[in-house]
Amino acid sequence: MSNVEADHTRDPCPLVIISDFGGAFAMGVVGGCVWHGIKGFRNSPLGERRLGALSAIKARAPVVGGNFGVWGGLFSTYDCAVKAVRKREDPWNAIIAGFFTGGSLAIRGGWKHTRNSAISCGILLGLIEGAGILMQKWMAPPVQPMYDPNAQPLGA
């Protein structure tokens, strides 16, 4: 990659889609295990709590994983497509990709639903990108003021 802005911690583009699918799916499954484990535990009668947690995990965790995986993979696919079209890497890529992802996932709900979902997904990704930039600025060391040895002494 010759692009200076490119993020070199991630794999090159067409391949990274598979990795993102798998990573998002795994994240969703683990998160779904925790979420539905607690939910199943709390919603079961005393004495059957462990069984309830287990059956809730078995029934729901893969579904959460699937939803996460499809979202992540679709986002990655659109991100790669947008990168290929725009030939640059900046926060707008993620926002545009989020817009298309939200729209694609809601496309069966009709035109209005698709539009609203796309816009809110784009805004969400914009917020995430903005937070990322803020974090980056916050983490970066401040510019040190330098002493100029040739400077004229300040007149008093």
Add this chain to the structure above:
Amino acid sequence: MSFLWGSSKPEEPKTVAAANNNDLQQRLGFDPSQVSSLNQAINLDAAKLHPLAELEKGVEYLDIEGESILSSEGSQNGFLPSRGFNDDLCYGTGTVYLSALSLGGAYGFVEGIRNIPRGTTSGKLRLNTILNHITKRGPFLGNSAGVLAITYNIINSSFGALKGKHDDWNSLAAGFLTGAIFKSSKGLKPMGLSAALMTGVAAAWCGVKRLAN
């Protein structure tokens, strides 16, 4: 709109570059664009340098790879890039999940076409029937296969980390355990069946890896 669509950057004139090159050549005594190796250009004489640098043995190169499970034998499968556990998990799960999703989706597509209600002329109704069948079959198969792939990869990588090397036995044992865990709440017989099936799948994967490499 150039911030959105990118702008074509103006090409730097070639003559400026050539003039720069000429200037550099005069100043340095050699043409920088012809240099392929630093050793030839600088002509390092180890004797001239400080003895503490211990350069008599020649130039030592940095070992960037480092010691890791990656350099242990059999960690690369030859199909997908891997820098360790995380890549194995992501790429393995992603490949299996996507394949199962497509396979289930294709099955659902055929099933949907067969199950279109008779006498419907509405295109929307037909499309809806097909889509319903695809989204019923595809995610079900994909999710199950994805969970199996995650479990397999976690167990396989743990074995690899414990033993210090990846081999076929790790893979077979991981397949067996994955199958057993997957059906662990259904009783002994389904457990044994699914364990045997997954061991077979792991064996097939090992065979494919051996044939390809």
